[in-house]
Amino acid sequence: MSKVLLSGNEAAARGAFEAGVRVCSAYPGTPSTEIFEELPKYRDALYCEWAPNEKVALEVAYGASIAGVRSLCAMKHVGLNVAADPLFTAAYNGVTGGFVIVTADDPSMHSSQNEQDNRHYARAARLPMIEPSDSQECLDFMKAAYELSERFDVPVLFRTTTRIAHSKSLVEEGERTEHAPIPYVRNGKKYIAAPANAMRNHPKLEKIMAEVQEYGNECPLNRLELKGRKIGVITASIAYQYAKDAFPADTSFLKLGLTYPLPMKLISEFAAKVEKLYVVEELDGFMEDQIKAAGIDCVGKELLGNIYELNPQLVRQRVFGEQAETVDVGVRAVSRPPALCPGCPHRGFFYTMAKHKDFVVAGDIGCYTLGGTPPLNALDSVVCMGAGFTVAMGMAKAFKQAGIEKKVFGVMGDSTFFHSGMTGAAEIIYNDGDVIPVVLDNSITGMTGHQDNPGSGFNLEGEIAEKLKIEDILTAYGYQKVIIVDPQDLAAMEQAVQDAIAFEGHAAIIVRRPCLLIKRIKHDIGKCAVDRSVCIGCKKCLSVGCPAIMIKDGRAEIDRAQCVGCTVCAQVCPMRAISREGGESK
Amino acid sequence: MKQNVSALLVGVGGQGAILTAKVLVNGLVKAGYDVKMSEVHGMSQRGGSVSTQVHWGEKVNSPVIGPGAADIIVAFEKMEAVRYSNFLKPGGVAVINDYEIASSTVAAGLEQYPDGCLEAMQDHFTCHVLKAGEIARSLGNERCMNIVLFGSMVRALHMDDIDWETVVAETVPPKFRELNVAAFRAGYNAVGGQA
Secondary structure, three states: OOOEEEEHHHHHHHHHHHOOOOEEEEOOOOOOOHHHHHHHHHOOOOEEEEOOOHHHHHHHHHHHHHHOOOEEEEEEHHHHHHOHHHHHHHHHHOOOOOEEEEEEEOOOOOOOOOOOOOHHHHHHHOOOEEOOOOHHHHHHHHHHHHHHHHHHOOOEEEEEEHHHHOEEEEEOOOOOOOOOOOOOOOOHHHHOOOHHHHHHHHHHHHHHHHHHHHHHOOOOOOEEEOOOOOEEEEEEHHHHHHHHHHOOOOOEEEEEOEEEOOOHHHHHHHHHHOOEEEEEOOOOOHHHHHHHHOOOOOEOHHHHOOOOOOOHHHHHHHHHOOOOOOOOOOOOOOOOOOOOOOOOOHHHHHHHHHHOOOOEEEOOOOHHHHHHOOOOOOOOEOOOOOHHHHHHHHHHHHHHHHOOOOOEEEEEEHHHHHHHHHHHHHHHHHOOOOEEEEEEEOOOEOOOOOEOOOOOOEOOOOOEOOOOOHHHHHHHHOOOEEEEEOOOOHHHHHHHHHHHHHOOOOEEEEEEOOOOOOOOOOOOOOOEEEOOOOOOOOOHHHHHOOOOEEEEOOEEEEOOOOOOOOOHHHHHOOOOOEEEOOOOOO | OOOOEEEEEEEEOOOOHHHHHHHHHHHHHHOOOEEEEEOOOHHHHOOOEEEEEEEEEOOOOOOOOOOOOEEEEEEOOHHHHHHOHHHEEEEEEEEEEOOOOOOHHHHOOOOOOOOOHHHHHHHHOEEEEEOHHHHHHHOOOHHHHHHHHHHHHHHHOOOOOOOHHHHHHHHOOHHHHHHHHHHHHHHHHHOOOOO
16 A cells, blocks of 8 residues: 655544544644644544634543543643643543543744643543654554553543654555444443542542553553664654664664553563663653653663753764764854734734833733734733733732732733633623723634634534624623724724723723635735835834835835735825825725 | 755745645655655744755654754755754755845844855855746746745756656646746756756
């Protein structure tokens, strides 16, 4: 059979399909998103959805497992923090249909707010954990994960990292095996997590994990590659590939796929066979600490460190002191940070916030995190999904306690509002916060690459779905004034902010304009141009932070290839030197 | 056995590096190589500096490399060539688009776009410099600049054992087939083979 080049995410989706999965729920998050973007391909065989957040996704998938079918949920590493509550209890209760939770970690924070090592969740919640090291293993190990889950009556954590999820390698695909739904029988002792049942379920789980540990010593996911006796390496996940390149050819490997619980018998046997034992793993010394605790001498983190991702050259350098030869060309590239796209609807809002240096703006996770970058610099904080409203609330209460007069805004996007912003909106009303919540509604989940959400009007399969109205929700919560404004009209945007501030009761703002990258909407695209005879080179237009505007020979210039004609720069130009071609200015 | 080859395609988000990598890997897979490629999605795509790595040979382990390990860099923008130059092995090959995109910090006047990017690269590596933007425009569409560069890369690496024109035609959307095959040819002819 011919092989195809698949990303780890594509292969994991294929593996779930082949494993006979029936119900799948996820919230998008880099680097996990593409698993679920693949699944609609298999819609004749399974149900898949975008959930409002990761906790919902895990619960939906777990419900399907309880009801007797194989189920899948997926999220980025920080998403598992959101879903941790049901995770720990699902471990106690166990499963009926096989249940796999994908956590996609992001060492080096390519697109994340931290690089937490989610392997600790397996240990903390007592879950078997499987870690693939390439795309073929993503497919094969996914199928094995379902077998393991059903055999031992326990959910399985499937952990990837950015370089597993987003790297492509050759994969041989198989066929789907159907698994008939297990007939449903109510089983309260197993599934009602009341104290009396939990008292029974905890020791049951410990016993299961002891059995899984025993199984790990013979499990085919754990593989011995015995060569020389001089050096042995215990490794897993992407670190295996790095170590294969970095260590000498006669190195022996114990390559683990089932990484929690660790197969201690296998490990001690391997350790006895080699003179020097290394543990090569990214981020924390998760395996190393347990191996050392078992009294086995090994070397790892003291050389490799626990910060950022590794690569073969880095492993070679840190373990053997062999630095790769590089060339310094003598010229330095300047920074090229990501920026809001030309025509991005967030620009008008953040420009307005930036004008008022005394405003305090608590931000959130999404494209609009870029509102905190120069030249806009219009954010005070970004913590996690949903924290925009609630961190703003705490700050407002603190300012009040301290007797400081501050206008405080909490800001998040539409998808984030549905994810975990609604509770914050309720908090502001319930506890009477002096905060203006702002929803930047661009009708899509932008940063992760355009996934639908409860407010977009479409579901994962691209079908028309019920469209939840943010203004109706805010009104129902008790916001007496909900202002809806188009951020591309800067005067209206400013007025909306002033009206919200002046309002006596609770006001909220919905900043509404669809993301220009949404393909199914027809956008009003045009071009702006600078009249160089009018431009005085004051650089005011640069303050909107648009990648399409620059100063050339002392005058503003607009890159026609990038400009989409949003006119935000034209509206800030004091000389009216910028205009949209064809005369239209909004 | 021939050594594995590591290539870095670098540029600015939106320049088409990912499609170029797709053409490359499609050809390599067809030719029977073991191939791994790595790209980064998400925040870094919003106009930031982007890099895609492709590695091929008889057996490839890591999908990523560190500094000093790339055989070739294809830079879609000249400052990006400099940014990733430490990834090139001493004596490595660079295919560089003589094309400048100001970063947001340069556009805002906070930083100065560096002078002498091309010369600095040429002083240290075997370089093939071309104006892929102009070539693409002369073919009628600036957006095929990426395939122009790809043609130059194929020439620079002597990868003539693969029928790349067919691979290009099979990989790009049907309505851009002729344009991209022409772009590939133009890029191939724009540089001399490696000395």
